[in-house]
Amino acid sequence: MRKVLIIGIGAGNPEYVTVQAINALNRVDVFFIPDKGTEKEDLARLRREICEQYIRDRTYRLVSFETPARSMDDSDYKLSVRDWHSRIEQDYEKLLMEELGEGKCGAFLVWGDPTLYDSTLRIIETIKSKGNIALEYDVIPGITSVQALAAKHRIPLNRIGESVHITTGRKLAEGFPHNADSVVVMLDGEQAFKTIDGTDLDIYWGAYIGMKDEILVSGRLPDVAQNIEAVRAQSRREKGWIMDTYLLRKCAQK
Numbered sequence: 001m002r003k004v005l006i007i008g009i010g011a012g013n014p015e016y017v018t019v020q021a022i023n024a025l026n027r028v029d030v031f032f033i034p035d036k037g038t039e040k041e042d043l044a045r046l047r048r049e050i051c052e053q054y055i056r057d058r059t060y061r062l063v064s065f066e067t068p069a070r071s072m073d074d075s076d077y078k079l080s081v082r083d084w085h086s087r088i089e090q091d092y093e094k095l096l097m098e099e100l101g102e103g104k105c106g107a108f109l110v111w112g113d114p115t116l117y118d119s120t121l122r123i124i125e126t127i128k129s130k131g132n133i134a135l136e137y138d139v140i141p142g143i144t145s146v147q148a149l150a151a152k153h154r155i156p157l158n159r160i161g162e163s164v165h166i167t168t169g170r171k172l173a174e175g176f177p178h179n180a181d182s183v184v185v186m187l188d189g190e191q192a193f194k195t196i197d198g199t200d201l202d203i204y205w206g207a208y209i210g211m212k213d214e215i216l217v218s219g220r221l222p223d224v225a226q227n228i229e230a231v232r233a234q235s236r237r238e239k240g241w242i243m244d245t246y247l248l249r250k251c252a253q254k
Contacts, residue, residue, distance in 0.1 A: 002096060009046075012111075030100050048062065102134075113144045149247060158181075169186075201220070201251065204249070
């Protein structure tokens with residue numbers, strides 16, 4: 001039986017790693033580190049640094065692997081994602097068969113939390129259900145960019161008696177959710193906040209949250225939208241990649 005740990009490592013700061021995650025790291029024989037090219041070397045480097053910082057008196061291996069790219073043909077978004085996940089699944093199954101011996105423990109270190117807009121958990125469950133490998137797995141939660149964003153801006157995610165809606169840029173582009181008060185937006189490569197009526201909205205935006213290059217912008221959406229767009233574009237040019245999250249909130253009634 002092979003054991004796999006899906007470990008949430010937080011949103012960019014090694015200090016976001018929980019005690020539970022540290023204990024899990026010290027059970028692992030093989031870490032699978034995704035290689036997303038030189039543009040995202042920062043992400044692989046942080047994973048390696050976390051291992052070096054928190055693992056004590058244990059021999060382990062780091063196995064790098066290239067991750068398939070998702071097709072940018074969005075004529076059928078869900079179909080393209082299913083195809084992408086299928087290719088990742090094949091790669092993961094091969095890795096587990098070839099790099100993780102029977103009775104050994106392997107781990108995937110997931111940015112943020114494995115249960116929020118990440119597919120590692122679904123993919124490992126699919127591999128397990130196919131039965132080609134005798135496999136069991138555990139999930140260790142991590143601090144999400146949602147939590148880190150609110151902490152950095154020193155705001156609660158919700159207001160008294162109100163809910164929090166978490167969505168994607170793709171869904172926000174369809175309009176601000178009906179009856180919503182506070183909306184957290186993730187995976188927004190197209191900056192959907194520019195496409196909605198922001199007259200009565202505040203925005204709390206953050207990029208590279210928890211990292212040394214962290215950027216925070218907040219204010220009335222019409223007043224800061226262009227600044228966010230410009231800062232985001234410049235940062236992406238300089239680093240080659242960007243991870244950002246933001247909270248949209250209806251302005252408080254006076």
